[in-house]
Amino acid sequence: MTHNSALFGRRELLDRLAGTLADVRQSGRGRILAFRGRRQVGKSTAVTAFVEAAGIGYLYTTGVKGAPLHAQLANAADAARTAGAPLPDASLLFAATAADWRDLLGRVAVAARSGPVVVVLDEFPWLVDADPTLEGELQVQWDRVLQALPVLLILIGSDLAMMRRISEHDRPLFGRTEPVVVPALNPAEVAEALPGRSALEVFDAYLVTGGYPRLVASSARHRSAVGYVRDALGDVYSDLVGTARLSLDAEFADAESAYRVLSAIGGAELARPAFNDVVAAISDPAERDAAKTATTRALGLLTAVKDVVRIDVPSGAPANSKLRRYRITDPYLRFWFRFIERQVDNISRGRPDIALARFEGGWTTWRGKAIEPVVLDALTRLAATDPRLAGAEAVGAWWNRDNSVEVDIVARRTDTVTAVGTIKWRSTPVSTADLATLAASKGVIPGAATAPLLAVSATPPPTDVRAAVLVPEDLLSAWTPRP
Numbered sequence: 001m002t003h004n005s006a007l008f009g010r011r012e013l014l015d016r017l018a019g020t021l022a023d024v025r026q027s028g029r030g031r032i033l034a035f036r037g038r039r040q041v042g043k044s045t046a047v048t049a050f051v052e053a054a055g056i057g058y059l060y061t062t063g064v065k066g067a068p069l070h071a072q073l074a075n076a077a078d079a080a081r082t083a084g085a086p087l088p089d090a091s092l093l094f095a096a097t098a099a100d101w102r103d104l105l106g107r108v109a110v111a112a113r114s115g116p117v118v119v120v121l122d123e124f125p126w127l128v129d130a131d132p133t134l135e136g137e138l139q140v141q142w143d144r145v146l147q148a149l150p151v152l153l154i155l156i157g158s159d160l161a162m163m164r165r166i167s168e169h170d171r172p173l174f175g176r177t178e179p180v181v182v183p184a185l186n187p188a189e190v191a192e193a194l195p196g197r198s199a200l201e202v203f204d205a206y207l208v209t210g211g212y213p214r215l216v217a218s219s220a221r222h223r224s225a226v227g228y229v230r231d232a233l234g235d236v237y238s239d240l241v242g243t244a245r246l247s248l249d250a251e252f253a254d255a256e257s258a259y260r261v262l263s264a265i266g267g268a269e270l271a272r273p274a275f276n277d278v279v280a281a282i283s284d285p286a287e288r289d290a291a292k293t294a295t296t297r298a299l300g301l302l303t304a305v306k307d308v309v310r311i312d313v314p315s316g317a318p319a320n321s322k323l324r325r326y327r328i329t330d331p332y333l334r335f336w337f338r339f340i341e342r343q344v345d346n347i348s349r350g351r352p353d354i355a356l357a358r359f360e361g362g363w364t365t366w367r368g369k370a371i372e373p374v375v376l377d378a379l380t381r382l383a384a385t386d387p388r389l390a391g392a393e394a395v396g397a398w399w400n401r402d403n404s405v406e407v408d409i410v411a412r413r414t415d416t417v418t419a420v421g422t423i424k425w426r427s428t429p430v431s432t433a434d435l436a437t438l439a440a441s442k443g444v445i446p447g448a449a450t451a452p453l454l455a456v457s458a459t460p461p462p463t464d465v466r467a468a469v470l471v472p473e474d475l476l477s478a479w480t481p482r483p
Contacts, residue, residue: 266337
């Protein structure tokens, strides 16, 4: 099958789908793939491109939130009849709506006896909401009939926690599904979608769009990420303004306190606020004790279940360290909460200039902080092959208890500090003065006294800088596939 050139960064995913279908064809036996990923990362787009190019009959039905079972089954029957490549005998098999999922899966089995077919249940969690017996019915029909037929069954869901659970040992589909995680585009894939942009400009676009394909495509129509933001802030219906709200409303409709905590983390002036900073942002002083309990519960949901917030501790500290800080994992959501969430009303009432002024006044400082987790990720990826990192196994930031000393980069191999570094993401390059300040910090970090200095600079350094320096092009190579 051929690939749609607009599906930047999805070649590997499409190849996996094609390989799985080839196995189904050859073996005559069924396979189940369980796709999960945040809303708007392009799961459905990629799978739709695949089924339409596969050249065999398919049924692609999408769950509707809150719709009753009979409506979900009616949608499935309609989808079967109107598919670009219908299942064999679809006009007869699906002339009437199935009575239940057993009936529908039985009709799929009849179609599959004529040759390989693809069945896609998109928004699978919403289908399960309409009929909680769906998982069990799938297991029964799969074991009895479908796994012995050439059926490629694809389950898609944006509820990450639920899609992870369907593969656990106490669930009906345990041992039958193959999980497929669909992330947003990484910086190298964003670069592919934005040809001609410098590495620095690519990272700017990544910080704004988070690698969401639709946002990246919108950004590509502008000369720069800043130009894209300026234009998008003038339209409350723009993708940049609206995408986050659609995703968050679906994911946190019944979790108001979690949303408030998420908003406090994303909207904080600090890059990674601590627990007390979050509590202070969501409560009055008289309510602090109750707010601490609510915040603890909300953070449990946001970190362990939703995986939308990460806990950072100083490099080398145990995971249960009390020096915890919190950050939103998704760059686009970090940007949205910082510059858009509180400005939606202004944009709606025809005052985008207020939102634009906030962006113009805060972009440079925010950008310099927001890039830090991206840099640490890049350095972690580069550590095994880049001699400047001396084989580091972990790369993180470091800070002490009273926050009097903060160091952007501490690279470690077991108990050895292999490098101590600074990140200067600004128009002026890293300087000898910056490195002198960094060197003075080494004595405070346990085990770092003899560690070499490292710098990440948005612009090339002067020749008198005596340290290993990485620039945006070096960082971008961390995501570039190697031959």
